[in-house]
Amino acid sequence: MSKVEYCDFSAIAPAEFLPLLNSDKNREHLIAHEKFDASKAAAWMANKLEMNGYTGCRIRxxxxxxxxxxxxxxxxxxxxxxxxxxxxxxxWGLGRTVFNDMMRWARELNHDEIYIHFLHTRPEYQFLKKMAKTVYQTELMGSCFTTYQLAVPD
Structure with a gap:
């Protein structure tokens, strides 16, 4: 099994993200938004690159x-x-691996707790529920989410 690799957004052309961003199957589990063209993908990536520069953030x-x-x-x-x-x-089978890597990042970035929101279309995740400080329903941007508040382990 080859390993998962993480790459900075600045090394990727916006057009490379278009199939992912516009996939109907993926969009079922995301907040409703218009489909992306190259210009909108570039703007979205610029926003993520800006966020990546904030203290405590990492986007890949x-x-x-x-x-x-x-x-x-x-x-x-x-x-x-x-x-x-x-x-x-x-x-989709990579989710747990990516989650575990991101929890290591959260520790590296000195976070005590972190949140993860899943749109109501997603099932409840028992492994997250077991490790969560609390699980609750949230409304964000007009959509319902299940939110897991997680302690970042030492």
């Missing part, structure tokens, strides 16, 4: 077997650090 593209599998990040939003993991449907 995910590659598996030299194929763009998705993106992930520790982002700052509404006064909290949150994990974001978006994988192309063909790579």
């Amino acid at each position: 593209a995910i590659y598996k077997n030299k194929t763009l599998a998705g993106w992930c990040g520790i982002q700052f939003d509404d006064g909290k650090y949150e994990l974001a993991i978006v994988l192309d449907s063909g790579f």
Whole structure:
């Protein structure tokens, strides 16, 4: 099994993200938004690159077997650090690996706690529920999410 690789957004052309960002199957589990063109993808990437520069944040593209599998990040939003993991449907089995890597990043970045939000279309994750300080429903941008508040282990 080849390992997962993480790449800075600055090394990727916006057009490379278009299949991931516009996949109907992926979009079922994301906040509703218009499909991306190259210009919108470039603006989205610029926003992620800016966020990557904030203290405590890290945004990366995910590659598996030299194929763009998705993106992930520790982002700052509404006064909290949150994990974001978006994988192309063909790579959904990588979620746990990416999550574990990101929890190591959270420790490296000295976070005590971190949040992860899953759109209501996603199942409840028992492994997250077991490790969560609390699990609750959240409304963000007009959509319902299950939010897991997680302590970052030492």
